[in-house]
Structures are given as C-alpha cells and as structure tokens.
C-alpha cells in the first residue's frame with residue numbers, strides 16, 4: 001500500500017524544526033528520523049500523519065560526542081555508528097555488542113538511536129540500554145527545553161513522556177568506569193527479529209564482591225526497566241554462578257510479563273531467567 005497524503009517539511013536547524021512541530025503537532029505532524037518504524041506503519045496506513053518534519057537535514061543533530069562524563073548521541077546518529085566502539089572504555093564495547101542485535105544491516109544504516117527511544121518499542125535494545133544505565137534525553141519544543149530521565153521517559157508500549165510538539169534532540173549515556181563489567185544477552189526467534197526477552201547487567205568488583213550492580217530487563221514487560229530485586233541479589237556478593245542464578249530467579253519473580261497469542265507470560269518468565277543469567281555471565285567474561 002501507499003501512505004496517505006502528507007506534507008513534507010525539511011528544516012535545516014533545530015529551531016526551525018521545533019517551530020514547524022509547534023505548527024503541525026495538533027494535526028498529527030510527526031518527526032521523520034530514519035523512517036524505519038514510521039514509514040512501514042504509514043505504508044500499512046496504521047499511521048496517517050498529515051505532516052512529516054524530516055530532521056535528516058539538520059546537521060547539528062548528527063553529533064556523537066563525549067561531554068561531562070556522558071556519551072551524547074544526537075537525534076540523527078544511526079544505529080550503524082555504534083558498530084565499532086564510539087568511546088573508550090566498557091561503554092563503547094557494550095554498545096558495539098548490542099548494536100549487532102538490532103534488525104538488519106540496511107535498517108541499521110538508516111534507523112537512529114534516538115528514533116528508537118522515541119518509538120519506545122518494549123523490545124528495542126537502545127531503550128533497554130538507556131534504562132539500564134539511567135541515561136537521559138534532551139527534549140526541545142518552541143516552549144523551551146527539558147531533560148527527561150530514563151525512568152520518567154518510558155511510559156508503556158510505544159508511549160513516552162515526549163509531548164507531540166517536542167523534538168528529542170539528543171540522548172545521554174553515562175560513561176562506564178574502566179573496571180565496569182557489562183554483559184548483554186537477548187533471545188529472538190530469528191537473527192534480526194525483535195527480542196522476546198533481553199537483559200543487560202553491569203557491575204564492578206571490589207574486594208572480590210560485586211558493587212554498584214545494575215540489572216535491567218527488556219522485551220518482556222511493557223517497558224524496559226532496572227529490576228531492584230535482582231540487583232539486591234548481586235550487591236556485595238562474589239560474582240559467580242550462584243549469585244547469577246539468584247539474581248535471575250529474583251528478576252523472573254519480579255516481572256509482569258507481556259502475553260500474546262504465541263508467547264505466554266510463563267514462556268517469557270522462562271526466557272528472562274535464561275537471558276538474565278547469561279547477561280551476567282557475559283559481564284563476568286568482559
């Protein structure tokens with residue numbers, strides 16, 4: 001099918017983009033980033049935006065920098081940019097590992113990190129990364145700008161705290177300390193498919209014990225999130241099979257899994273048990 005008719009806008013600056021968004025948001029005007037989620041839904045007429053504000057010509061949104069201890073990812077930075085480490089230390093390595101699981105090569109070349117956040121598919125890998133690391137986003141509109149923390153950003157399935165007239169300008173991920181251990185694991189039925197469950201674990205080891213543990217789960221619930229019960233099972237404990245199994249069991253008990261006609265809640269719990277333990281095992285080997 002062909003999309004419904006729309007008007008196309010091509011701003012050159014962030015200010016132009018937010019002025020345009022203010023004008024068209026009430027008529028379901030949308031930002032067009034990589035188009036890898038929006039365009040298929042338009043083709044199926046599941047979305048019929050009357051205006052598209054294409055941000056690909058806004059050079060300022062293509063920046064990928066390190067500032068104030070954060071990796072700062074502009075709204076037009078593609079998934080493919082993360083194929084090789086984009087920053088020193090464990091964060092660059094982690095992102096290079098995670099990106100291999102996102103869709104397929106052509107989609108990674110067009111789709112954007114921030115577009116994934118704005119789209120907020122519960123199974124999007126970058127959403128899990130933002131939640132696990134307590135990242136934040138900068139949102140701008142003609143009314144001003146605000147920083148939204150990951151825990152306040154994701155509201156549910158494909159629902160975020162962004163208002164219709166807000167542009168997600170950049171995402172910020174805190175750099176990980178050099179001695180951080182980070183591991184990611186996901187299960188999907190075929191390579192390139194969205195994950196049915198995935199987990200990201202990060203911790204440091206001090207005096208033989210895990211400290212500052214982070215354990216987040218995505219793809220299983222309506223939004224990715226850190227699981228405090230699992231983190232408590234890791235905190236102050238020696239890394240190893242017993243601790244990883246205890247954390248995985250705690251995560252499995254704590255989640256409220258999504259269900260669909262193919263995947264039951266029980267199946268997703270089983271997957272979380274497996275992906276959580278494997279993410280922690282990968283962290284131990286990182």
Ligand SMILES: Cc1cc2nc3c(=O)[nH]c(=O)nc-3n(C[C@H](O)[C@H](O)[C@H](O)COP(=O)(O)OP(=O)(O)OC[C@H]3O[C@@H](n4cnc5c(N)ncnc54)[C@H](O)[C@@H]3O)c2cc1C
Nearest residue numbers: 031033034035036037038103111112115116118124125168
């Ligand atoms: C076959 C296939 C498989 C896929 N598999 C995966 C996968 O395994 N994992 C995964 O994470 N993703 C997957 N995707 C989705 C892909 O990663 C998309 O690139 C991503 O979801 C959206 O990014 P985009 O830049 O293409 O956004 P677009 O499609 O341009 O936009 C998506 C939505 O976000 C809004 N938006 C985008 N950018 C902004 C912004 N800066 N500010 C405000 N709103 C904005 C748009 O208005 C739209 O509503 C897959 C897609 C396809 C087609």
